[in-house]
Amino acid sequence: MSWRNFLLVALLIVAAGMMLPRALENPYYFFAGYVVLQYVVIATGWNILGGYAGYTNFGTSAFFGAGVYTAAFLIKAFEAPLLVQVLAAAGVGMVLGLVTGYLTLRIQGVYFAIATVALVVVLETVVHNSDYLGGASGLTTIAPPAPAWFGGQTQYVFCVMLVLALVAVGIARAVEHSWVGRSLRAIRASEPAAEACGVPTLRMKLAACAISGGVIAMAGAPYPYYASHVDPLSAFSLTIGLNALAMPLIGGTRSWIGPVIGAVLLSSVQQITTVTISSEFNILAVGLMLIAFVVLAPEGILGLVSDLRERLGGKRVTP
Amino acid sequence: MVFLDLALNALASGIALGCIYALVALGLAITFGLLHIPNVAHPALVIAGAYAVVLANMRGIDPILAALVLTIPFYAVGLAFYEFYARAFERRGRGNTLQSLTLFFGVSLIVEIALVVAFGTDLRSVSVPYVGRSFEFGLIVLPYRFLVPALLAPAVILALWLYMTRTHAGLAMRAVAHDERALSISGHDPVAIKRHAFGLATALAVLAGAALVIVGPVDPFSGRIHLGRVFAVVVLAGLGSIPGTLAAAIVIGVAEAFVTAFLSPSWAPGVAFAILLGTLALRPNGIFGTAR
Amino acid sequence: MSAIVEIRGVEKRFGAIRALGPVDLTLAPGERLGLIGPNGSGKTTLINCLSGLFVPNAGTIRFDGRDITQEPAHVRARLGIARSFQIPRPFTGMSVIENLLVPMDYLPIEAGAREGRAMEILASVGLDGRRDAPAEALSQLELRKLELARALVIEPKVLVADEAMAGLSEGEIDDVLALLMRLNQRGVAIIMIEHIMHAVMRFSQRVVCLETGRIIAEGLPQAVAQDKHVQKVYFGERAGR
Numbered sequence: 001m002s003w004r005n006f007l008l009v010a011l012l013i014v015a016a017g018m019m020l021p022r023a024l025e026n027p028y029y030f031f032a033g034y035v036v037l038q039y040v041v042i043a044t045g046w047n048i049l050g051g052y053a054g055y056t057n058f059g060t061s062a063f064f065g066a067g068v069y070t071a072a073f074l075i076k077a078f079e080a081p082l083l084v085q086v087l088a089a090a091g092v093g094m095v096l097g098l099v100t101g102y103l104t105l106r107i108q109g110v111y112f113a114i115a116t117v118a119l120v121v122v123l124e125t126v127v128h129n130s131d132y133l134g135g136a137s138g139l140t141t142i143a144p145p146a147p148a149w150f151g152g153q154t155q156y157v158f159c160v161m162l163v164l165a166l167v168a169v170g171i172a173r174a175v176e177h178s179w180v181g182r183s184l185r186a187i188r189a190s191e192p193a194a195e196a197c198g199v200p201t202l203r204m205k206l207a208a209c210a211i212s213g214g215v216i217a218m219a220g221a222p223y224p225y226y227a228s229h230v231d232p233l234s235a236f237s238l239t240i241g242l243n244a245l246a247m248p249l250i251g252g253t254r255s256w257i258g259p260v261i262g263a264v265l266l267s268s269v270q271q272i273t274t275v276t277i278s279s280e281f282n283i284l285a286v287g288l289m290l291i292a293f294v295v296l297a298p299e300g301i302l303g304l305v306s307d308l309r310e311r312l313g314g315k316r317v318t319p
Numbered sequence: 320m321v322f323l324d325l326a327l328n329a330l331a332s333g334i335a336l337g338c339i340y341a342l343v344a345l346g347l348a349i350t351f352g353l354l355h356i357p358n359v360a361h362p363a364l365v366i367a368g369a370y371a372v373v374l375a376n377m378r379g380i381d382p383i384l385a386a387l388v389l390t391i392p393f394y395a396v397g398l399a400f401y402e403f404y405a406r407a408f409e410r411r412g413r414g415n416t417l418q419s420l421t422l423f424f425g426v427s428l429i430v431e432i433a434l435v436v437a438f439g440t441d442l443r444s445v446s447v448p449y450v451g452r453s454f455e456f457g458l459i460v461l462p463y464r465f466l467v468p469a470l471l472a473p474a475v476i477l478a479l480w481l482y483m484t485r486t487h488a489g490l491a492m493r494a495v496a497h498d499e500r501a502l503s504i505s506g507h508d509p510v511a512i513k514r515h516a517f518g519l520a521t522a523l524a525v526l527a528g529a530a531l532v533i534v535g536p537v538d539p540f541s542g543r544i545h546l547g548r549v550f551a552v553v554v555l556a557g558l559g560s561i562p563g564t565l566a567a568a569i570v571i572g573v574a575e576a577f578v579t580a581f582l583s584p585s586w587a588p589g590v591a592f593a594i595l596l597g598t599l600a601l602r603p604n605g606i607f608g609t610a611r
Numbered sequence: 612m613s614a615i616v617e618i619r620g621v622e623k624r625f626g627a628i629r630a631l632g633p634v635d636l637t638l639a640p641g642e643r644l645g646l647i648g649p650n651g652s653g654k655t656t657l658i659n660c661l662s663g664l665f666v667p668n669a670g671t672i673r674f675d676g677r678d679i680t681q682e683p684a685h686v687r688a689r690l691g692i693a694r695s696f697q698i699p700r701p702f703t704g705m706s707v708i709e710n711l712l713v714p715m716d717y718l719p720i721e722a723g724a725r726e727g728r729a730m731e732i733l734a735s736v737g738l739d740g741r742r743d744a745p746a747e748a749l750s751q752l753e754l755r756k757l758e759l760a761r762a763l764v765i766e767p768k769v770l771v772a773d774e775a776m777a778g779l780s781e782g783e784i785d786d787v788l789a790l791l792m793r794l795n796q797r798g799v800a801i802i803m804i805e806h807i808m809h810a811v812m813r814f815s816q817r818v819v820c821l822e823t824g825r826i827i828a829e830g831l832p833q834a835v836a837q838d839k840h841v842q843k844v845y846f847g848e849r850a851g852r
Binding site: 179182183185186188189190192193194195196197198199200201202254 | 693700712
């Protein structure tokens with residue numbers, strides 16, 4: 001799919017999305033749909049570093065939470081418009097990614113993963129101890145009335161998140177098809193070999209950290225308006241970190257399509273099970289799926305599809 | 320003087336806490352420090368051990384005694400766990416870090432949920448005769464529920480250190496960390512050694528669990544706060560150093576205690592992690608570690 | 612003619628173990644140098660220090676007159692030091708030609724000319740027929756050729772071939788040797804680390820033997836082969852004619 005076609009499809013999707021508030025009466029669709037789209041952004045952002053470069057971020061909720069609280073801070077301090085919140089959140093996420101990366105990437109991949117877990121606790125502790133940000137009980141963030149077209153706040157943020165999802169996927173696609181993506185894939189395959197043939201591995205990894213962190217934080221920016229209330233428990237929730245890992249892994253990490261598939265699939269299933277069964281069962285199911293995929297189908301659904309095509313067609317298609 | 324009182328008590332409880340953290344980190348010091356297997360499920364196993372001890376304690380058995388007995392089934396669990404891991408990855412050749420980390424992450428979730436299903440989310444504790452009483456020495460007042468598990472830690476570490484340096488099996492474990500190929504050429508089976516090491520680490524988990532639950536009640540998710548602490552200990556100590564684990568853990572314990580006493584308890588969880596990040600930034604080989 | 616590589620007083624320690632040094636070594640432009648020594652003698656450590664994967668604890672390394680001791684590996688690659696790895700490290704998940712495009716992204720070659728250049732290099736090692744094959748599907752010999760091809764993309768002045776012939780059959784060894792010879796004829800200096808003695812002796816103009824991190828013999832291949840220290844190190848105390 002060329003860039004022109006991609007943009008065309010994206011515009012069509014946005015247009016269709018903008019039509020939905022007029023077509024669907026029940027705000028629940030937008031409520032649930034927001035979560036699915038949010039995970040598309042998170043999973044896509046995670047995959048830029050985790051899938052393309054092979055560096056696992058276990059503390060995705062640190063970046064998401066940073067985005068949430070950046071937006072909340074801007075609302076409280078300046079009543080800033082949503083666009084500013086989104087851009088600021090992305091900026092904060094990028095800086096956080098750069099710092100974490102710089103501290104740990106000169107050593108080994110495992111330490112990066114550990115440091116990201118540390119980051120979650122550090123940020124959570126900071127927020128807990130900040131009265132301005134609401135501490136443990138949180139902050140109420142009532143949004144200004146949404147533009148009339150949308151008919152409600154939920155519908156509005158849904159459409160915003162739709163745009164963000166397309167932006168995120170666009171970024172991932174751009175990285176993937178460029179020389180940046182190629183170098184990241186080389187780093188994932190063999191970092192010493194990449195370094196030895198001229199790839200500035202540290203710089204590339206830091207770039208991936210920054211882009212990944214920025215996209216993930218961006219997903220958190222509309223949250224204060226969506227939920228009207230932010231608190232550390234939900235902003236830094238473990239479920240986010242878990243899903244950020246599971247969705248690309250289950251969908252497939254090699255291409256931008258994988259996280260989208262994983263996000264849509266897993267998130268929809270979770271919306272159903274959390275309501276009908278229980279949230280513990282939810283975590284159990286995701287944990288089991290994670291293990292099953294990691295052991296049996298490490299390339300995720302995309303990998304399974306590719307294997308199937310190979311078996312039916314003959315020639316292996318290089319991703 | 321109030322300051323001296325606070326400081327001395329912070330020091331005492333910090334050292335005691337540190338010893339307990341060392342015990343919790345010991346299993347990881349073996350699997351990650353020596354075998355380079357990032358077993359992030361270890362804290363969850365420690366909590367599972369704590370629950371096993373709680374069960375035994377409900378029948379009136381002393382927690383430490385129970386833990387010592389439970390080391391045997393936990394050792395077996397460790398063996399099985401390693402077999403599963405090895406089959407999934409190491410025998411396939413290039414099992415990468417992302418996949419093994421994810422595997423252990425998944426396992427830790429399942430352990431936690433299993434505990435929730437079996438025991439519910441309420442806090443559980445043990446009852447021992449010495450809870451409620453304290454040891455007093457000058458200005459220092461240290462509750463026995465801190466002191467007793469804290470004494471357990473150096474004892475276990477000493478035993479482990481003797482095992483690693485004096486016995487054949489222990490030396491083999493350290494050798495596998497250095498050069499697996501050379502070891503297999505000399506007639507040992509590296510897989511069996513690694514499996515044994517994993518079993519040992521899991522057996523240590525139940526001892527650590529007993530220590531934790533004596534100090535205070537646990538719930539199925541208690542492992543999470545300890546995850547970062549435990550990695551902070553192992554990284555600060557330096558990979559491959561067992562005695563270093565105790566020193567590093569004490570540093571972290573004392574730092575936390577001082578922050579709790581002089582700042583506020585709500586800053587305490589961040590201390591270990593801040594130390595972890597600092598170590599990674601400034602001295603990634605830790606205090607005692609060997610450079611890779 | 613000044614040396615293209617000058618290694619002076621280089622030492623590398625891992626904790627308490629001194630893996631290498633101090634070592635002094637020079638390489639003339641276009642020279643064929645053989646590097647031998649038993650396992651653990653420091654050969655790979657030495658070339659890791661040269662290519663930049665390790666930073667030495669002491670000593671200096673100069674390349675083409677420039678001090679590169681502190682430079683990261685990718686900078687050294689751009690300057691003209693290439694290496695292959697003992698165990699081939701192909702970029703899995705990519706095709707053969709994509710493997711070559713990775714280093715090419717960092718060269719000032721026009722986008723349109725890249726594929727052509729990559730195909731030229733593949734042809735020179737005999738892999739042009741496998742251009743779209745996934746790296747995972749290659750045989751041992753093909754993997755070794757890919758290692759060399761990838762190293763050639765950066766148009767090196769020095770190529771370090773780390774056991775490039777291990778595990779190959781006699782015919783395959785001749786194949787790789789011929790390849791390296793052709794390369795050398797174009798002016799590329801080659802450091803060959805090998806255990807396959809007849810290959811090293813045939814190929815090298817000069818041989819250096821390492822043992823526990825120090826150079827114990829240096830000179831013409833025949834002379835080094837007959838050196839008593841070298842024979843002791845390879846064959847034990849009671850050998851040596």
